[in-house]
Amino acid sequence: MSTPEAFDVTVVGGGSAGVAAALAAARQGARTLLIERQQLLGGMGTNAMVHTFCGLFHPDVSRGPQWLNPGIPSEIGMALMQRSGIHKADLMGRVYVLRHRPADLAQLTAELCAEERHLTVLTATEVTALAPGWTITLGDRTIHSRAVIDTTGEALLARLLGDTHWDLAASARLYRPAYVWSFHGLKDELDEPLRLRTAALIVRAVKAGALPAAALGTTLRASPAKGEVFVSTDLEAGGDRWDPTDSDQRLHLESEGRALAHAVWDFLHSSHPSFGSITPPSLPVHAGVRESARWLGDYVLTADDLIRSRRFDDEAALAGWPLEMRETARGPKFRYFDQPEPAGIPSSCLRSSSLPGMFFAGRCLSCDHEALASVRVMGTCLATGQAAGQMATAFRP
Amino acid sequence: MPADITADSVLSLILEHQIIESAEPVTASTDLFALGMDSMAMMQLLLHIEDRFGIAITPGDMTRDHFATASAMAQLLAEKRT
Numbered sequence A: 001m002s003t004p005e006a007f008d009v010t011v012v013g014g015g016s017a018g019v020a021a022a023l024a025a026a027r028q029g030a031r032t033l034l035i036e037r038q039q040l041l042g043g044m045g046t047n048a049m050v051h052t053f054c055g056l057f058h059p060d061v062s063r064g065p066q067w068l069n070p071g072i073p074s075e076i077g078m079a080l081m082q083r084s085g086i087h088k089a090d091l092m093g094r095v096y097v098l099r100h101r102p103a104d105l106a107q108l109t110a111e112l113c114a115e116e117r118h119l120t121v122l123t124a125t126e127v128t129a130l131a132p133g134w135t136i137t138l139g140d141r142t143i144h145s146r147a148v149i150d151t152t153g154e155a156l157l158a159r160l161l162g163d164t165h166w167d168l169a170a171s172a173r174l175y176r177p178a179y180v181w182s183f184h185g186l187k188d189e190l191d192e193p194l195r196l197r198t199a200a201l202i203v204r205a206v207k208a209g210a211l212p213a214a215a216l217g218t219t220l221r222a223s224p225a226k227g228e229v230f231v232s233t234d235l236e237a238g239g240d241r242w243d244p245t246d247s248d249q250r251l252h253l254e255s256e257g258r259a260l261a262h263a264v265w266d267f268l269h270s271s272h273p274s275f276g277s278i279t280p281p282s283l284p285v286h287a288g289v290r291e292s293a294r295w296l297g298d299y300v301l302t303a304d305d306l307i308r309s310r311r312f313d314d315e316a317a318l319a320g321w322p323l324e325m326r327e328t329a330r331g332p333k334f335r336y337f338d339q340p341e342p343a344g345i346p347s348s349c350l351r352s353s354s355l356p357g358m359f360f361a362g363r364c365l366s367c368d369h370e371a372l373a374s375v376r377v378m379g380t381c382l383a384t385g386q387a388a389g390q391m392a393t394a395f396r397p
Numbered sequence B: 001m002p003a004d005i006t007a008d009s010v011l012s013l014i015l016e017h018q019i020i021e022s023a024e025p026v027t028a029s030t031d032l033f034a035l036g037m038d039s040m041a042m043m044q045l046l047l048h049i050e051d052r053f054g055i056a057i058t059p060g061d062m063t064r065d066h067f068a069t070a071s072a073m074a075q076l077l078a079e080k081r082t
Helices: A016-027 A072-084 A102-114 A156-161 A192-207 A213-217 A247-271 A303-307 A369-375 A378-394 B007-016 B039-053 B070-081
Strands: A006-012 A032-035 A090-092 A095-099 A119-122 A129-131 A135-138 A141-150 A178-183 A218-222 A229-234 A315-319 A323-325 A333-335 A343-346 A358-360
Touching: A006 A016, A006 A378, A016 A032, A016 A072, A016 A102, A016 A119, A016 A141, A016 A378, A072 A095, A072 A102, A072 A378, A102 A119, A129 A156, A141 A156, A141 A378, A156 A358, A178 A247, A192 A213, A192 A218, A192 A247, A192 B039, A213 A218, A213 A229, A213 A247, A213 B039, A218 B039, A229 A247, A303 A323, A303 A343, A303 A369, A315 A378, A323 A369, A343 A378, A358 A378, A369 A378, B007 B039, B007 B070, B039 B070
Parallel strands: A006 A032, A006 A141, A032 A119, A141 A358
Antiparallel strands: A090 A095, A129 A135, A135 A141, A178 A229, A218 A229, A315 A343, A323 A333
16 A cells, blocks of 8 residues: 655554544544554553543533543543443542443544544554654655644654653652553452452462562452453552663563563462452553653643643643542552632643644643643543644644 | 551551542541542552551451541451450
8 A cells, every 4th residue: 555655744643642633633634644653543542451531521520420522532432432331431539430441442443543534544653753844754764744743642753853842750750650451251240349358368468478569559440341350550660760761661561560460360360269260361562651751832731720720711622630640659649620620721732832833642742740640641632632633734834 | 566546546547658648638537438549559558557556457357338437447457456
């Protein structure tokens, strides 16, 4: 297949933000290219087996689950509910979340992209160089694009341009990555009593030396599919030396996660009757990195903006998820907004006037470390991605 | 010597080890689940409770009712110590 080498909009990174950006641009008629380094679209929600969509709903839960951002976020949310047979979002503490199956998201995102005649998708493809104007190098191939959107989650394009347009929190503060895997064949329902008993069993096994201490960061969650369970473990990942852009550290993280998955599986399978017939672990393509480099745009969204539900004139999307801070692997710390009202994300967080035609969304939009604890979640990424897709389509040099 | 079991001593253990961090005041009767306590936080809490009070919590003790507030936890621990 020959691919046209000139596009109106090129989106780099096919996760929640990138898929939404590409769909938004292509639906407005822009000749759009979506580039993804893995084989599956869907990003963390497929490749890292993240199985809950956060940030899709209005923070005022007293009104029941209300879609927060119109357009692609609610479209994808509703389509996932239909595919997984879920009729209502789950109330977890003070927020609504939508459980999904990563395989459903992989199939849905592929189908939605395939329906767009203006959209070309390149998977298993890496961007290796970038020059303003914009010229994008994919190994031995060159693409020209009027506008570019970075939805890589790690500000890859900013880093390719040098040292000036991005920021990265200190290693010790970076939100810890999660390693998520799954098994099938649980006979009993994974209700709260079983989840809590299992947590206590894991603590005892760690104290007895039967499981590594890293197992203490483990949470079990029921899939929408009967008998399927997702197991998620936050990992310290090098502690105060953690660098999510370092390939050696990433390799080590993967091997630690994999070994832990097998150890926890072996322990559950052999020590608790409910888990006696579960299948061996199904592993993710890679661990779920929660924080990496962020773009520095015209405005840097702050935690204070979110907590006070600040609104902006140039609003691109709404945030409703609390600040979910995971600077350690010992469990999240939530900081809820002062009022159950959404906060605005201005379009100035998705662009930089020093780089005309460059836009960014999702986990690498322009915000500080604390604000990222809220806006990094997949539902919010869909919303900022959609906005960036529309902004990029409207861009004229 | 294991520490005395009171609702306040359980609450200070929870706050000291940052099991829950909240912008709102946390008291012995605050619902910790409503503040975001999850099974992962409960695992940390279990380790610290066993260290400080010298009481082993069994998987069967690990219920929402026993862990919802610092007072409920203190009651469970007091029952287990006697």
